Amino acid sequence: MSDLALTDHAEAILCAIASDIETHQSTQQQYDKSQGDEADFSGEESAAAIHGRLRQASNFSLLQLSSEFRALRATVLRLWLSRVHQMSETTIQEMIRFNEAIDQALAESIVTFSSRADRTRDLFLAVLGHDLRAPLATVTLVAELLTRTALPPDQVAPLGQKAKRSAMLMSSMVTDLLGFTCLQMGAGMPTTRLMIDAQEVCKAAVADAHAMYPGSAIVFQPRGNLTGAFDAIRLQQLLTNLLINAAQYSAKGQDITLLAAGDEDAIAFKVCNFGPVIPEESLKTIFQPLVQLDPDSGDDARPKTSLGLGLFIAHETTAAHNGTISVTSSVDEGTVFTVHFPREGV
Template identity: 35%
Template sequence: MRLAAFIAAHHESILHAWVAFAKNQLPAARNLDAMGLEDHGTKILEEIVRNMAVKEDESESKAKSEGQSLLASTSAQVPSRSHARQRERQGFEVGQMVAEYRALRATVLRLWRDSGRQMTPQDLDDMMRFNEAVDQALAESVEVFIAELDRARDLFLGVMGHDLRGPLSSIASAAAVEMRKWPDDVRFAPLILRSVRQMKALLDDLMEFTTYRLGNGLSLSPVHMQLDQFARETLDEIETVSRGRTLRLECHGDMTVEWDQRRVHQALSNLVFNALKYGFADSPIVVSIDGSASHVRVAVRNTGKPIAPHLLPRLFDPLVREEREDDETGSQVAGANLGLGLYVVREIAAAHGGTAEVTSTADMTEFCMHLPRMCTATPPGTEGPVGNGASAIA
């Protein structure tokens, strides 16, 4: 009996051995009954049998063994994908799910070997096709499993960021009341309010990250802005927590734009705080705005140690940080402890129809955004262009 026919005829004994392995070897499975463990087992075996019956050339065989088959279904209802979603919800780890497929592979081949049949030259081809089909199913399962884990993490972060805003607002309100009631004895309220602003910056970055990751995109509300006045107000706000550092503003050309004020404020603040963190303490931070062209250039410059070259290609990616010996854990940089600040800058620039980039030498590090004067907002859920620049990490 050929291997595909053997699997079809003995799927019950194969599933029984699969369940026995999962029950004894996988901690997440110990509280599941046989039905829960079998899950999509029958359908996975049926899919493997169908896969083995499809004619294929050598290139397709190689692609399938690597989980890259162009002929594989992209449907979310493919048994291997459904199995992955179910296992993630049941508390399995990805290694435990992979072990299930390893057990399935070993079980089928062992039962086939012990069936008492006479081996034929076609058996090697059958074994290769079987392994290719299992590899394809495994690749599909792992891809979906990891995607489910990422989505669960993003949902958790989004809910946490949203729920933390309530108590943070209460803390700020209480500190403000203290300042009004006892204006002559204000020792801790200003410190509390500065800390609240720093925490709000972190939460803003976290919310932008999870919003974009969950596929909702960045919704924009462009308004008429006088950019030089807006930048001056932003820097005045930052100066209250920048420990006496010098912030310099240089403006040239037409300062009239239509952008989302809240998001551009967030992006500019992230870049300035980033420069404060990594620039030399005795050197000024320069914000330069050039409105002499159709695309306005907003740049933040600092003098400090250059960015490591290996970080430049991925510096705007999320959860990337540059670790330095003089790095302070108490940094006030927006997003610094999360590695999200520059990612948020890139996505805000992209949502406006612009780009974010960086240059870094021994003399200077400069981050800049190039934004069209009139915002060309990206529809929510549509991924904007990805910046390929870098900076001294947020």
């Protein structure tokens, strides 16, 4: 983030603190504030409260949020003390009031941060339950049909394929959920990198995506030297997520292309599909967790993996390999996800 973005609410927070310091405070009010009883979150949202809510939306952790206030406190006190030539009772009281106000601002930020985090968690659990229900229902129905002795033999294979696709869909959700959980716990995306031929990983990713979306035509185009130091499982998950996303939003009858190109300086992967153009404002948030775009057609029977984690996991996997991921979307070029790994990084 830029310096301006990192200090977006600092001025408003400090102005509110300065105003608080200049306001008379009784002994009882000071005691209530020390107990956390002075906070009033029912009125107009303060700059600190807005800051906490927006920091959660920007994927900051609670530790990072508190670190901002710690840095703000330390900076102000350092600048303040450099101008104090002799400590007085007034100065001491002002510094006490300042620290109380900083703590109050931090509390306001934590309240809105936690409130938004709770709503996000509840939404995520609701979406998870909703999206798992459909494939589970399919597997249950197939199991019930297969137990019937009168089932014609020619219907067994199609039912087995339906059950397989549903199982793969649930497996994809669980895999993304586990990766998301690791990242939320601060463990980072676990990777074990070995020298591999990424072309074989690409073929496996294409097979996985095609098994889930058998009606989609996926064209794989390898070019150049694709040998590099990758975590094969994570790379396959990354490419599978991009292909699944492309299949989910691609217009019917349009090919999906996976281009893998290796040259002297880098190894790059591009996944391209033609479908609804992604709005510019959505491109800025598409790699954040729990962000979903609505498919263009409401009657589309293709399965939806709408947990909103696939692209987030792809982004974090790319970062774990010292690479970059970007997306463009237009009518003429389609939607193109580009993953770029510098040769020295792989």
